[in-house]
Amino acid sequence: MVKPESAIVLPRGTQEFEVETQGQVEWSLEPSLGRISKSHAHPGKAVYHAPLFTWSSVDVRVTAKVKDDEAAGGEATITLSGTPNWLVTLSLFWLAIFSLAIWMLFRIWPAPPAPIAVEVFPPAVTLSPGTALQFEARVSGAPDQTVNWTSSAGSITPTGLFTAPTDLKVGAAITVSASRAADTKQSAVAQVIGAAEQLVMTKSVIVATQMAPGSKLQLEARGNSEKPGEGLSWMTTDGTIDSKNGVLTMPEKSWSGRAVVTALDPKNPLRKASAVVVLRGGCLVNSCTEDRNVAGMWIAFLMGGLGAALGGLRSFVGFVGNRKFVASWGVFYLSRPIFGAGLALLVHFGYRMGAFNAPAGSNPMDPANAAFIGGIVGLFADDVLGKLKDFVDRFLQMSEPRTDKMKHDGEDTAAAAPPAPVIKSITASLASGKVIVKGQNFVAGSKVHVNGTAQVTTFTSATELSAALDKATLKVDDELKVVVVNSATSKSAEMAGKVVA
Template identity: 25%
Template structure:
């Protein structure tokens, strides 16, 4: 009996000890897992100025709230999902979500921002002064394709991605630029080489008789506008355009005929005209209407005009080429020619080409030429008869 009591007591003590061990195990429970934060998407590539949504997920926290930050750009919104607006400068940026429950816990997404680029085509052109050229701008990696245009010389017509450029009047190198409206610091350019304007007149020089009409032409190169304006220091100009008629004045001397570019008036060319101190006889008749003009001038009219000019003059007689061996042309006088009272040289085409017939009679003698003794003069290239 005593032995049985001892065994019962032993098992009770052991049981009590096991009970105590079981109670000690409840005090060593595993700690809760740490807070974790994830962002989706983990990475993104966007154009400058574009937006991208990001969502943060917080686990193992009773408070799922996060705070957002970025190394560039801007963040709109709050909560688990926000909108990130990319900056205008290209490059890599980080968007971070940080747990409110445990600020030591965060997640970061990488955003690659493509930089805005602007190209202008054609990239280089050569055009004449005042000429036009179309340019087109292409904008990449931007939220807008619009641009603003500028040029260092000339003018721009139109808006949008394609414009018309008009070159200035002065030759040289110019730049046409297109800048992004989203980021004006991003631009592209084209070079425009403008050829200088040049004007050349023909003839460059000419000797003309009094009243003689001379055709003068101007050639304009290096310009889209080929028009010219004409002026003359003496004489008159008839017509317009690149070819005009200049008529020599009645007074001998030097005249200039100038063609000036309409596009660039600073560019001009000059023809030097020398008006001979000569009257040109073009008629075999003996009429005298008081005017020795280019279209009609008799010997009598030429002598009258020469007498009215105090300087030394020349009278040139122009007739058709000789026919055969005989004198082909004859001026028959109806009355005596006026006495020559100023220095004059009378030059014919040749003694076998032109004769002057006084048409005198025995009862009515007539001199062909009478020179005042105080004045010098000469005769050449004529046959004188009938005096």
């Protein structure tokens, strides 16, 4: 008989076995994990040496056979434990997960939304008497891009087309102003300088957000003819520019996200023109929103993984503390962050489309919101998965095709109809080619009908839709009649509005 009959041995550990005999003993292992060596001091003793590493718990049978005395031998069982190896592996894994998630969150966390501000392009230009130039205005931090145009001299249309006075004197300065229609205190100005020969940038605003640091961008200005201006001197507020040729080199990093490039005529200091280059890290109105959307998705994904890792760590420590950890569950803990991250991203999309109710006053565009929801989903992934199953069961529930089926006592025979969509405001912009519809009770399949025709519709949330407009058939001040249709039996009342620039 072998003593002890069973033992739990850790990796790199040892265990002594003994057979009460004075005869010669042959020891063997099945399977051959580790090694067993005889004791020179006592012929009936042997020491088992466990292997350095094992991923899961394994039983090893130790057999002792005594020469010339089979009854004196026997068997014992060794259980090799993988817990210490998993302790080290998972500790390093969670440390890496936490460090990587925190580092990436700091890297991708978007800057706070810029305050509402108006910009006018070009910021400066030189015009000759009677010439016309189209000005542009952008409102950052607000979806409504409607502005009112004024000029200190000459004339300007509601769409920003400026015409210099015919008696414009050389060196005279004219101020062109654009103010928000919603708040006239928020405005921006551009300067028009009078000269015998005009100087205008070929493009008043250039989006270069996709250009890598060190890339080159050629800027051009023209005079009274369409040919590029020659002999000009160039300067910029960010990056570096060839002062003779107007080639702008993209900077490594820009704090403002803007570069105001100015072309000057050395022979006539009053003759100048400016353009704005949006650099890498900067954005215009639409690209800012897109950047925050992408950042929100990444934040929800990372926080879902981080929350799941925290939940797994709590479970793991509990099982180890109770000495109930089974090494075969190690893969479960390794895959937990991936599961939590994917689940958090799925819930984030559902939150954005209005499928799930959010706390009052919360905004799905807020990165703190995405971080909190993603972390909570990852931390309580199993509970969230159960709630999602209930949601899917309701979402995929098929209507009863039979009308002759008997109902149970007290069961309502008519399902409550979903609420009809309601339009509260519409904003149709010719510049963006879109109509923004705000209201309530919108769904993922809602369609915006403009003047009786269904348009390509983008679902933003349960309170906002956007639809494409055909610029070729519309002009400023055209009247639009808008209706939102959820289904054949559910549509909103008609609301009229006018197209703005």
